[in-house]
Amino acid sequence: MSMKLLILGVSLLALYTIQKYIELRRALQSVQYHPGKVVLLAQNSLLGLILPRIPGVLRGRNATWLDKHQPYAEAGWDIVAYVTILPSPKVTFSVADAAAIKEFTTARVRFPKPVWQYKALSFFGGNIVASEAEEWKRYRKVAAPAFSDRNNKLIWNETLRIMFDLFDNVWGSQESIAVEHALSLTFPIALYVLSAAAFGQKISWKDEDTVPANRQLSFKDALHEVSINCVTKIIVPSWAMGFSAYTRKVRLAFDELESYMLDMISSRRNAEKKAERHDLFSNLLDASAEDPTFTDRDLTGISLYSSLQVTKYTTAHTLCFTFALLALYPEQQELLFQHIKSVLPDGRMPTYEDMSLLTYSMAVFNETMRMFPPVNGIPKYSAEDTSMTITNAAGEKRVLPIPRQTGVVLNTVGVHYNPRYWKDPAEFRPGRFLEPDWPRDAFIPFSAGPRACIGRKFTETEGIAVLTSLILRYKIEVLEEPQFASETFAERKARVLTGKPGLTLTPVRVPLVFKRR
Numbered sequence: 001m002s003m004k005l006l007i008l009g010v011s012l013l014a015l016y017t018i019q020k021y022i023e024l025r026r027a028l029q030s031v032q033y034h035p036g037k038v039v040l041l042a043q044n045s046l047l048g049l050i051l052p053r054i055p056g057v058l059r060g061r062n063a064t065w066l067d068k069h070q071p072y073a074e075a076g077w078d079i080v081a082y083v084t085i086l087p088s089p090k091v092t093f094s095v096a097d098a099a100a101i102k103e104f105t106t107a108r109v110r111f112p113k114p115v116w117q118y119k120a121l122s123f124f125g126g127n128i129v130a131s132e133a134e135e136w137k138r139y140r141k142v143a144a145p146a147f148s149d150r151n152n153k154l155i156w157n158e159t160l161r162i163m164f165d166l167f168d169n170v171w172g173s174q175e176s177i178a179v180e181h182a183l184s185l186t187f188p189i190a191l192y193v194l195s196a197a198a199f200g201q202k203i204s205w206k207d208e209d210t211v212p213a214n215r216q217l218s219f220k221d222a223l224h225e226v227s228i229n230c231v232t233k234i235i236v237p238s239w240a241m242g243f244s245a246y247t248r249k250v251r252l253a254f255d256e257l258e259s260y261m262l263d264m265i266s267s268r269r270n271a272e273k274k275a276e277r278h279d280l281f282s283n284l285l286d287a288s289a290e291d292p293t294f295t296d297r298d299l300t301g302i303s304l305y306s307s308l309q310v311t312k313y314t315t316a317h318t319l320c321f322t323f324a325l326l327a328l329y330p331e332q333q334e335l336l337f338q339h340i341k342s343v344l345p346d347g348r349m350p351t352y353e354d355m356s357l358l359t360y361s362m363a364v365f366n367e368t369m370r371m372f373p374p375v376n377g378i379p380k381y382s383a384e385d386t387s388m389t390i391t392n393a394a395g396e397k398r399v400l401p402i403p404r405q406t407g408v409v410l411n412t413v414g415v416h417y418n419p420r421y422w423k424d425p426a427e428f429r430p431g432r433f434l435e436p437d438w439p440r441d442a443f444i445p446f447s448a449g450p451r452a453c454i455g456r457k458f459t460e461t462e463g464i465a466v467l468t469s470l471i472l473r474y475k476i477e478v479l480e481e482p483q484f485a486s487e488t489f490a491e492r493k494a495r496v497l498t499g500k501p502g503l504t505l506t507p508v509r510v511p512l513v514f515k516r517r
Ligand code: HEM
Pocket: 113, 128, 129, 130, 140, 305, 306, 307, 309, 310, 314, 315, 318, 373, 374, 375, 378, 379, 445, 446, 447, 450, 451, 452, 453, 454, 455, 456, 458, 459
């Protein structure tokens, strides 16, 4: 009896294996055996986000960051095919080819976003990043005008206010300030700028937190908790959020932040006299007034996505890597300082109008995002059977078949480290962005085309204001610690610049000293 069962089991397994094998062959044929790798498990599952690389089994969460351009160099093409067997054989093209990226991002209808992968991000109401087609158009139309020039001016002013509040009221007369991890500085900066520029709520470094009578958390705390614990909210299903003290705390923060936003909406709607406000939230309210189908929850959805994007995931990390790079490359820092002084010869405060002249600050910021793109991969898929003519570094051409439902990932790391576009890609060389013919299509930290990041100018404005004001007053150095006294420059670089991939690339530990100039 048990023998029969065993034989049955083995036969079923054999059948299953044969079936998978046939499907796998079909998947490989469908892309004409384009060079790449076969891996057992799909990367876009939860496992792919959590586990490290297991050769042959899973590409893993740090593969993109660690591999950089290597897989493309091995394949001889700047597009490689990753074929995964389970749950069912499927091809995903990983792309580090600038011309192809241009086509994938421009043809929005042919290559839409796999919105089902983003569903977890739509916490409150609908969400601009997690929608497609008509729904997306409706969001984008209301959101785009909010990112106005008036708003950028506000971002500039508020960033400077926050930086000088730090210099004058926290650092004061100290000649040198040491920090264990620069993220402890850049995170609050990004949070305070966001609070002022997106919600019109000014926060100072030394603020006492006030909790209104009908609330349990202050706005500052709610925003802080939400931005650092957003992954928990994504991973834990909502029915399970009440099970532990930690998840209850996270749930409270999300509920409180939503209530704050709903209050802001009603107080702004009901105000007798309209105040002159240029924060994103007020702008969104004005724009949505023209479209009566917009609900208040739609608005909180758009705003919340923005807030998470800015604080934890992106600007704070980028600024932290920028400080680290400038500390490691003092000669680049000196060039930056001299350039800032040449734009502001009398040592006055930079104004928003100076921003376009502060090209070196911008180049440093761009070069940081080239080397440490916060978003490692941008997913798309093919909505139809199609093809694309691609060219490799050797000048060979090939027509790549792209069957319907093929996954596509634009690999920001791969294209940013592609020597075809960037000479010595591992070198920190901001000057490359000041050359007239720098390769624009090979620089995609904010994606490109109609679905590119709507907050690019927001981030750039904040970044330039932070960098310029800081470098004008302080010199950044790596903190000397006895346990690292005998390390080489290469070791020091590797240590300070270690990034942990995940939802976005996070600096692990950046110990710095800020010395008054
Ligand atoms: C260093 C900073 C930032 C980086 C690297 C970044 C990167 C990106 C990328 C790569 C996308 C495309 C995502 C995809 O297609 O899957 C995106 C979309 C988006 N970003 Fe950003 N972002 C940054 C800052 C911001 C800020 C400050 C805001 C808002 C205040 C923002 C709001 C958005 C929105 C609303 C979208 C969706 C646009 C659409 O689908 O139409 N981002 N961002």
